[in-house]
Amino acid sequence: MMTEKSKAPDMKDAFPPHPGTEHEQLLPQLVAHLREHRSRLRQEWAGRILDSHLLQAMTPQEMAAETTSVYDNYVEVLETGSVEALQHYARDLSERIIPRGVETHEVVGIVLLLRDVLARSLFEKYQGDFPLLDRVLDAYEPAANRIANTVAVSFVDERERVIRQQQDSIRELSTPVLPVRERLLILPIIGVLDTERARQLTEQLLGGIRTHRAKVVVIDITGAPDVDEAVANHLVRTVDASRLMGASVIITGLSPKIAQTLVTIGVDLSKMNTIGDLQGGLEEAERLLGFTVSRRSDTLE
Amino acid sequence: MDTGPALVSILRQGWYLIASIHTALDDSQLLRFQRDLIHEIGVRRSRGVIIDVAALDVLDSFGSRTLRNIAEMARLRGAETIIVGIQPDVAFAMVELGMDTGSVSTALDLEEGLEHLSRRWRHATRP
Numbered sequence: 001m002m003t004e005k006s007k008a009p010d011m012k013d014a015f016p017p018h019p020g021t022e023h024e025q026l027l028p029q030l031v032a033h034l035r036e037h038r039s040r041l042r043q044e045w046a047g048r049i050l051d052s053h054l055l056q057a058m059t060p061q062e063m064a065a066e067t068t069s070v071y072d073n074y075v076e077v078l079e080t081g082s083v084e085a086l087q088h089y090a091r092d093l094s095e096r097i098i099p100r101g102v103e104t105h106e107v108v109g110i111v112l113l114l115r116d117v118l119a120r121s122l123f124e125k126y127q128g129d130f131p132l133l134d135r136v137l138d139a140y141e142p143a144a145n146r147i148a149n150t151v152a153v154s155f156v157d158e159r160e161r162v163i164r165q166q167q168d169s170i171r172e173l174s175t176p177v178l179p180v181r182e183r184l185l186i187l188p189i190i191g192v193l194d195t196e197r198a199r200q201l202t203e204q205l206l207g208g209i210r211t212h213r214a215k216v217v218v219i220d221i222t223g224a225p226d227v228d229e230a231v232a233n234h235l236v237r238t239v240d241a242s243r244l245m246g247a248s249v250i251i252t253g254l255s256p257k258i259a260q261t262l263v264t265i266g267v268d269l270s271k272m273n274t275i276g277d278l279q280g281g282l283e284e285a286e287r288l289l290g291f292t293v294s295r296r297s298d299t300l301e
Numbered sequence: 302m303d304t305g306p307a308l309v310s311i312l313r314q315g316w317y318l319i320a321s322i323h324t325a326l327d328d329s330q331l332l333r334f335q336r337d338l339i340h341e342i343g344v345r346r347s348r349g350v351i352i353d354v355a356a357l358d359v360l361d362s363f364g365s366r367t368l369r370n371i372a373e374m375a376r377l378r379g380a381e382t383i384i385v386g387i388q389p390d391v392a393f394a395m396v397e398l399g400m401d402t403g404s405v406s407t408a409l410d411l412e413e414g415l416e417h418l419s420r421r422w423r424h425a426t427r428p
Contacts, residue, residue: 206389213409241392246385246408 190223222253252281355386
């Protein structure tokens with residue numbers, strides 16, 4: 001504990017409301033207490049987690065390992081006043097548990113449980129000396145709250161990072177423009193079409209028409225659950241713009257729901273060439289381009 | 302009226318005229334282009350006109366209206382007009398602003414435009 005002296009300035013930065021030498025002596029005392037009763041307190045904490053039905057996605061072995069690490073990190077933060085190591089650990093932990101469906105409330109919940117378990121053990125230890133307990137809690141509480149805060153923020157940050165990453169990959173995947181025959185492109189739309197995706201679709205389609213010198217484009221929206229008025233109008237404009245570039249567009253796979261929506265909101269589709277399904281759309285496109293596809297009688301069956 | 306060097310080249314290719322717009326034109330330059338082209342159709346007895354706008358990265362409402370007018374005037378003088386080389390951004394901007402080329406045909410590029418016209422013309426003259 002003698003090494004604490006050298007780390008004192010760091011700690012002052014971390015907990016500014018409680019300056020003074022007594023504070024500096026109390027925290028090492030507290031840390032020593034938590035180290036001494038480490039296994040009992042950790043057990044108690046693990047028990048409380050189990051009772052609260054938190055972290056049920058984890059196996060008991062993992063739980064034991066993680067609770068030990070969290071506990072040690074927790075005590076370390078109290079000792080050094082620096083949350084950097086904890087931040088790293090929390091980020092790392094989040095990375096491991098987010099894919100398994102662990103929720104924010106669970107992570108915050110377990111850290112708060114640990115805080116309560118440790119606080120209770122402090123009550124027990126100092127119950128004879130009330131003024132001292134008061135001062136110990138003064139030293140303990142801001143540090144404990146800061147830890148809870150750090151863990152929660154790390155978890156949420158990590159989750160947001162994952163979400164952003166997924167958004168990016170969805171965006172890249174979302175609008176493939178596929179050449180299927182000479183001068184024929186297919187553009188399958190799968191998933192919800194929002195304004196941003198619709199804009200991107202237009203960009204990709206018009207660029208694709210130029211690069212592939214397309215004359216006919218089949219846009220298949222079988223996989224789109226619904227469209228709103230803005231997106232429908234955008235689609236109509238995309239079709240018009242494609243025509244200006246010399247390509248005709250066939251839209252296929254309009255679901256009953258979308259067909260009803262489009263007519264109800266009054267989007268002008270009179271100039272749109274629509275065909276029931278992708279197969280029909282391809283056949284029509286081939287007809288427009290002058291392809292004839294026939295099956296040889298000696299194959300299959 | 303603008304009398305400087307022409308910013309649009311009007312070339313003859315068989316029965317067709319090919320007009321390439323090299324740079325953005327202002328209103329008076331557009332009108333000069335319109336006058337020159339309509340005049341040329343009569344002189345050359347052209348059957349078709351291809352207007353290549355591939356070099357333009359912007360086309361305003363006056364520009365697209367003028368192109369539409371040229372097409373209509375050319376039709377009255379006996380030639381069919383096709384606009385080629387509209388860039389993706391220009392195409393979408395035109396649609397967004399509600400400007401379209403009306404009944405004028407469009408094609409991807411010069412090659413496509415020539416093919417389109419030759420197909421049309423063969424049909425028209427076939428007995």
